[in-house]
Amino acid sequence: MNERSTTIVQGSEIADYPEIPPQARRGRALRVTEIGEDVLHRRCRDVTDFGTDELTTLVDDMFATMLVAEGVGLAANQVDVDLRLFVYDLTDSDGVRYVGHVANPDVEVLDLETEENEEGCLSVPGPGADLFRALHVRLRGVDIAGAPVEMTAHGYLARCFQHETDHLNGRLYVDLLSKRVRKRVLRDMEDMREEVLDRRDEVSAVHGKEPAIYSGR
Template identity: 50%
Template sequence: MRNGHIPGAHGRVRPLTLLGDPVLHAPCKDVTDFGPEVATLVEDLFATMYAAQGVGLAANQIGQSLRVFVYDCPDDEDVRHLGHVVNPRLVEADGLVLRGPEGCLSLPGLEAGTQRYDHAVVEGFTMTGEPVTIHGTGFFARCLQHECDHLEGRVYVDHLAGWRRRRVLRQAARAPWGR
């Protein structure tokens, strides 16, 4: 990140919001004040994501209905992508549509083959309000689309149909956290 700063080192690990919580199923609000609260939220998101061993985390996954997400995710060439975005907008999602395994920290222990584009572009801002554009391919493109979905009130299960959807929802209902 900046000046050798380790993301999440000063953040606190917050409880994860789990499937079924209303905050996961409603669109998040734009950030309008790029003050210290946003920097604290980003730090907490990183700390929580690392503690849960994820590659991305949206603010509503820790109960904050704000358009912010963080990521530390490899692409298909194993290049590490590390950062955050405030008020992100998915401006491109194109290329091949690939079905690949997808999980979510809000559905711990579950995954399903989910279709995503293999290229994505997200525009937004840094925590200090500077414009940023993020290009992703492969697994990182999947991550960008997944996190943008969260901020629109969608989870990956919403992309599933038929037996895949029924299977994940059954597994979620039986999971210790789903009761």
């Protein structure tokens, strides 16, 4: 008999969580901003207005965008919104699924241990590169109602939290690479971008979403 898989939503275990989060079902698929756009290269503004319909809609749209783009995390500036907010939906190597959102995140590295794994980014469509990240972190922030959020993360989840918080500080993963590797990644992106965007259109159709419009197509 297969054991029931574990899903952690906003830091709490949830039984019978759907494969597609309800936010993703409600939301619209938005255009993912791409490297070079100003909103990706500066620190985002803190969220100060909580419990609003606008913030709820933004989270819904970010989950839908992440679903269509087949990502595991997405920051608000990746949908052209200048706010310190990210969403995530990933399954780690132990089969535990983590789903949630965090506003005004702060990541604390808990020890010196690091791990190298391939990392990619929806705003650098296509390629990835190996990158060292801290293996253990603590995430602190608030949810869209303003309630405190605190989670300790290890491995893949820790990498996601660091990657998305970096986004909100105006830093992409390619900024952490050597010049040679960064140049290779950007060259590969040029070759792979159209294929990636075609795939997003296909996934949009599968989920009944209007595909986002990207320049140069």
